[in-house]
Amino acid sequence: MQKKGVSQVVTTLIILLVVIVAVGIVAAVIYNMVSKGQENVEELGQFNVNLEVEKVLVDDSGDTQVVIERKQGNADLTGLKFVVSDGLTTQEISYTFPEEDFLEEFDKKEIPLEGLNILVRDVAVIPLIGASQDPAGAIEKELSKRQVYEANGAVSYWALDGNADDAIGSNNGQIMGGADCSVEGRVGGACDFDGTDDYILISDNFDTSDLQGDFSFSAWIKADNFNNYKRIISIRSNYIDTNSFESDLAFHTANGDSLIFYATSGGYVLSTAKSINEWYHVVGVKKGTSLKMYVDGKIDGPTNRNSNYVGKDGRATIGRAFYAEAFFNGKIDEVAIFKKALSADEVAALYAIY
Numbered sequence: 001m002q003k004k005g006v007s008q009v010v011t012t013l014i015i016l017l018v019v020i021v022a023v024g025i026v027a028a029v030i031y032n033m034v035s036k037g038q039e040n041v042e043e044l045g046q047f048n049v050n051l052e053v054e055k056v057l058v059d060d061s062g063d064t065q066v067v068i069e070r071k072q073g074n075a076d077l078t079g080l081k082f083v084v085s086d087g088l089t090t091q092e093i094s095y096t097f098p099e100e101d102f103l104e105e106f107d108k109k110e111i112p113l114e115g116l117n118i119l120v121r122d123v124a125v126i127p128l129i130g131a132s133q134d135p136a137g138a139i140e141k142e143l144s145k146r147q148v149y150e151a152n153g154a155v156s157y158w159a160l161d162g163n164a165d166d167a168i169g170s171n172n173g174q175i176m177g178g179a180d181c182s183v184e185g186r187v188g189g190a191c192d193f194d195g196t197d198d199y200i201l202i203s204d205n206f207d208t209s210d211l212q213g214d215f216s217f218s219a220w221i222k223a224d225n226f227n228n229y230k231r232i233i234s235i236r237s238n239y240i241d242t243n244s245f246e247s248d249l250a251f252h253t254a255n256g257d258s259l260i261f262y263a264t265s266g267g268y269v270l271s272t273a274k275s276i277n278e279w280y281h282v283v284g285v286k287k288g289t290s291l292k293m294y295v296d297g298k299i300d301g302p303t304n305r306n307s308n309y310v311g312k313d314g315r316a317t318i319g320r321a322f323y324a325e326a327f328f329n330g331k332i333d334e335v336a337i338f339k340k341a342l343s344a345d346e347v348a349a350l351y352a353i354y
Contacts, residue, residue: 051127053141054108056120056151062214062340064151065110066123070103077103079128080111081135086119086349096133119342119349120151145187148353153340155210156202158318160333161189164200173200173318185333186220186279187354191319195224195329199320206235208311214341217251217261217284218350223276223330226253230328231321232282233335237314249309250321251284253328259300261293267307269293271300276330281351287341297351299344 050071058064066082079096093113103109123141128134146167149157156169162181164173175181179198181191193199219232232251254260259271261284269291274280283294291305318335319328334354342350 051125051139053123053125053139055147056123056141056143057110058151058153058340059110062153064113064116064120066113066125067108067110068103068125069108070105072105074105075127075136076130077127078130079133081126081128082111082113083124083126083138084113084116084118084120085122085124086346087121087353088349089118091116091118094128096128117343117345119148119346121148121349121353145354148350149336149338152342152346152350153216153338154336155339156337158200158335159188160185160191160335164191164202164318166202171202171206171316173202176201179319183331185331186222186281187334190220190222190331190333192331193319193328195230195327197327199327200318202316202318204315205313206316208235208313210337210339211235211249211309211311214285214287214339216286216338216340216342217336218282218338218342218347219251219335220279220281220333220354221330222279222333223253223274223328225276225329226255226257226259226274227329228252228254228256229321229326231317231319231326232328232332233316233318234321235311235314235316236322237312249311251282252321252326259293259295261291263291263307263309267291267305267309269301269305271295281354283342283347283350285341285347294344294347294351297348 050073052069054067054069056066079094082093084091093115095111097103122143125139127136129136143151146157150168154168156171157167158164158173159167160181164175166172176199177197179191179193179200183190183192217233221232230253235249248264250262252260257273259274259282260268262268263286271293281296285292286307289306291307292299292303293301315322319332320326
């Protein structure tokens with residue numbers, strides 16, 4: 001009986017020893033895995049959470065920049081890859097940091113998107129690590145409506161969602177004559193103009209410094225009629241002198257069924273016939289001396305029109321011109337002024353977004 005008891009004790013001890021050894025092995029394996037994982041995390045710097053896309057903008061030279069801020073992370077960030085989408089197509093642009101000018105912890109830089117040729121709707125940023133520039137995850141930045149306009153060169157943007165505030169610049173408008181800015185628009189709200197005395201006064205002395213070179217206008221409109229000279233947007237110097245056309249810039253209805261994009265006397269584009277009570281996306285572009293008009297994302301009217309427009313500060317309005325009391329009749333929405341000439345592809349993408 002004693003031998004049997006000793007045997008049972010020995011067997012139990014052996015089993016316990018085996019269990020202890022097994023637990024030790026498993027613990028060692030787990031420790032190694034965790035340690036290796038921590039090394040990998042440290043090596044990559046967790047850039048998927050430690051980089052932030054603050055905003056996208058167009059600088060004074062007309063080049064697109066992405067403002068990137070780096071949070072914590074000690075990995076060797078040597079470059080970035082950007083994947084830009086306009087909602088219709090994508091474009092990849094890589095950037096390598098110059099030596100001695102890396103993006104360090106808690107630093108912020110404006111990174112140029114050289115060669116960009118599409119509208120900016122969304123941006124994904126992929127950090128590139130080390131000399132071999134290994135990718136380390138991606139940060140996606142979906143732009144808001146206001147950010148889309150800003151990222152593509154808008155200097156003023158009036159969404160007209162219940163008010164006439166400028167969401168990008170400082171040109172807040174005043175609603176005059178009882179214009180109703182609480183109606184349903186093409187995108188959110190809009191302003192409804194009665195064609196008699198409704199308009200929005202943006203400024204009596206609008207700064208045209210961003211309109212000295214290339215520029216663009218855009219808006220959504222739904223006209224109750226297309227009577228002559230009913231202004232969608234107007235910037236006119238010497239607005240009291242009805243005979244002065246030295247600096248006159250406008251989008252207006254014409255001929256009972258058309259639209260005109262106009263820049264100084266003699267420089268205009270006339271659209272094809274349009275229908276009342278239909279929403280249209282209208283864009284006017286000046287590049288060099290050339291004027292072009294787009295309606296619903298496509299070129300409309302002649303493309304060989306030229307303009308000698310020279311911007312001079314003056315009265316800026318939405319829904320009215322101050323000569324001939326030219327009040328617009330209908331709805332206007334999403335008005336924007338860009339400090340660059342939008343390309344045909346950018347216009348098409350802007351129309352497709354909304």
